[in-house]
Each structure stands twice: as C-alpha cells, then as structure tokens.
Amino acid sequence: MKRVILSLCLAAMVCAAPALAAAPQPTSKIDISKMGGRWYEIARFYNHRQKDCFAAAADWVRTGDGFSVTNTCRQGAVTGPVKTVKASAKVVDPATNAKVKMTFMGLIAQEYWILDRAPDQSWFILATPGGNFIWLFAREAQMSAAAKSAAVARIKQLGYDTGKLQFTPH
Template identity: 25%
Template sequence: MDKKKTLLTLSAVAIGSVIYNYLKPVKSDVEVIQDFDLQKYLGKWYEIARFDFFWEKNLKNVTAEYSMNEDGSVKVKNEGVNITTEKTKTSIGKAKYAGNVNEGALKVSFFGPFYSGYNIVMIDSDYQDALIFGDNLDYIWILSRTKSINEDRKAHYLKYAKDCGYDLSKLKWTVQEG
C-alpha cells in the first residue's frame, strides 16, 4: 500500500473511533473497587464469560496476562484459540490508571493512542476472581485465576451486572479446556 492509501486508511480509522466514542451507548455508571492493589492483580487470569466482540469472536481458552512494563504501565497479553482453525490468537496492549492508583479504574489500549475503560467493579479478597465492566454496557468480563468459578460468586456477579443494566442474554461463557 502506498503512503497516500495508508494515510487515508489511518485517518478513516481515527475518525471512525472518534465518532463511535461520541455515539456509543450509555455509559455504565458504577463504582470501581477501592483499595485496589495492582501487584495482587498482576499475573494470569482465565476468562470465564464475556460479551462477544470482534477480537474474541470464536475464541476458546481465552486468558489475559498482566505484567509491569519498564515505564510503569501494565503489559496486557490477551490470548485465545480459534474454535474452527485451532490457531492461537494473541494481542498485546498496555494499561494505565484512569485516575487514582488505589481505584480499580484502568484504561487499556491495543491500538495506539486509543484507550477504553477497564473497570474492576468486584473482586474477591484474595484476587482470585473478578467482575470487569468496560466504559459502556457493551463490555463485561468475568475472570478467574482458575478455569472455573465458584457458583455462589458467579451468581453474585451476575446479579450485580444485571442490576447495573447489563443484558445478560448476550453473555458468552468461555470454553476453557484442560
């Protein structure tokens, strides 16, 4: 692709992102966890459930791994296996605090200067499972340090998400093999 086409493509993506961010659905307005400990949050998490979106479509065995970058930001490595091709798909991004370092409000980017909200709204005291909301009602994740989650915790997270306005009929339960 020549430079002119590349510039036009990048411009179209940037304009599209601005328009989407302006017109996107009503934001989820919930409190994030307080007394957040990033060091406890680092490491590998298994995705238990999500609202599907383009990057994760048809993926199983989805994990997210968080580690520190030298600049103080957090390296985010998302990985999953395509259910039809069996090929592993990996995406590397970075996260930063959205505000106070003691709050579970982060912003994550997998594409240049464009960040999305990553709000840890519930987490167990040992940082073994968590409920994450995006910056609007289109994004939700349930994560665990293991490939499954306690049924009582799952029910608690689901009730909270429903009470916050999430349409749980769109929730996809992630296949975690092995």
C-alpha cells in the same frame, strides 16, 4: 499490513458504536499489586474482536508505570490456533486503581473500568465506560458454581442484562 488495517477499522467501529447504557462507577478500590498474573475470561458480551475466541485469558505483568497485558485466545475451538493481542495498561484513577487505559499496537487506546471484584480478588468485572461491553475474569479457568453465581448476580445488580453473557469454554 492488511491485518493491521483491518484491526484498526474494527477498533474504530467498536469505539464509535453508540453506548447501550453508561457503565456504573467502580465500587471497590483495587489492590493493584494483586492484578499481576493470569486471569481467565469466564464470560463476556459479544464483541467483534473476540469472534470465535475460546479459552481466552489475559496475562498482566507489572511494568514501571503500569502493566504489560497479553490477551490470548484459541481461534475456532478450545484446541484451535492461538491468537495474541498485546497492550500496555496504565491506571488513570489512582484513588481507586479501578480505571485503566489500555493501548493496543501503540495506537488504539481504550479505557476500561473494574466495576467490582470478589473480596479476595479471585474474580473481577471489567467493562467499557459506555456500558457496551463487559467481561468476567477469574484466577481459575473454572469458577465454583457459588462464585460464578455471585459474580453473575453482581453483574445483574450493576444493571447489565446477564442473558447477553456468553460463557467462555476452556
């Protein structure tokens, strides 16, 4: 019970945090049929919920009206104990499929925007609408230097301070 209360308090603090800058609108239509499967977190801005989180990944499984998303990471080290957080995700902008609302523990809802993606959808940039948080996800745990450079350059073009990116060890 303490864990649930702590999670709810942390989520409330994150949602109540003032926006650093508004996120830009998504630029690409997302082929929602290609969102399923495993996505590896390559980089992110710091956030309390992912403190000491290594080898982070998200598994998207198609459900009737959206996705079931299981986020996992290893606590403290790449070989540390596994931490799992489950969510449901629904597209809230069917014109682009780039805006999704995730609900955690059936109680906490947060909208996320897929700001851009690789032409082959091998990576995507995810952010909160307020611009506070951003993530880079890819199909492989290790991106090629060229792909990583292109994705980070795109994050910078979108107006984010890439110096704040924390790269996720796998």
